[in-house]
Amino acid sequence: MLSYSSYVLTAVAALLVTCHALRKFPEAPRLAGIFGLPGRDDLRGQPPLSGLIGPSGNLILPLRNGLPCVHGLPNSLDTELYDTLLHLGKRLSRLEGVLALNGKITEAGEKILASNGKEVDFASALESCEKAGGTLATPMNEEENNAVLSIVKLYNRYAFLGIKEGDTSGQFKYIDGSPLNYTKWHQYEPNGKGREKCVEMYTDGSWNDKRCNLHRLTICEF
Template identity: 70%
Template sequence: MLSYSSYMLTAVAALLVTCDALPKYPGIPGLPGRDYLKGQTRLSGLRGASGSLVGPPVKQPTCLQGLPNSLNTELHKVLVNLKHRLSRLKGVLVLKGKIREVGEKILASNGKKVDFASALASCEDSRGTLTTPMNEEENKAILGIVKKYNQYAYLGIKEGEDSGQFKYLNGMPVNYTKWHQNEPNGKRTEKCVEMYTDGSWNDKKCNLPRLTICEF
């Protein structure tokens, strides 16, 4: 399914590129070229010092001709969203590992075990970030990959300046937890968080090799 989606999104992205690549009208930045302009619809706001309209009458680019303005706006939003999703999928495919989709997130792992800093850098290099479960559904999805490799995995959570206060990587406090019994108990000596193979969490030192799982 993911491969099919990639092909579809690539085609849509190509459409975006085609529209964006239309020749521009000389002297008026952002307007289509003369060969792509038809009709007598003028654009307001493009006036010279004398108050007269600059350039000949213009209309929509051929790639969107014939569509109502409201539909053009919606189509643009859809294409931008798909282009963003394609970028995320490219990052996923770079990892060439286990892939899962949960909600709006795509999870992927390259199967490598590294320390926290290296795991985070690997995800960011692929245009993602270290996976962070925000609810039970996402925790179970991450657990699915953990079980596939049968390895503990780092999560995108670290202990803050206050002992026992764990936060997401953006500095916001954690609002969903799945701590193992009697955890966390590192008392500022274990600032990272790992997921066990049963889906529960444990605070752990950040220099130990753990499975890398990224989200996009």
């Protein structure tokens, strides 16, 4: 089922496509029956444009009768608006996932990190993150590692990371299969030699390989 943000994004995209068609084909029949929108002739004699005003006082999204459609605007603006709305839609989906967890939230660069405070096995932790629209927290630099650590310290619990051992013993990868570009192993770790395929974060921010069936704190990234 589509989320609310997906419906909003789809509807706005349809509006932009319709507006483009009205400008490109001025003599085309009215398109009211396609998207339930007024056609070109329906807009004649309507009230002047109003719209959303940006911080600088400029009109950033002109509206006529509530529709983001302005006859005569360049096609490039359609693309610009669509790209902006697509980005906002993605951000909204991520924020919905974060709110669904209803737990601790922090940020690191472009990532949003959150925990529901629950301790479960690796598979269950990954599943809950993916259902919320994210994945298990996977620090790829010191800043991100410190952000995950702040949640680990808050709950004072070790947490699973989005890292697993590959087919080769001792070789760990991100859960998408790509090689690690950053590590924070505790001294003498990893040492499970194929028996400990998951990775946990200690309360000092260092990593340890651990069995995947143990229960650890769930921390997701979006």
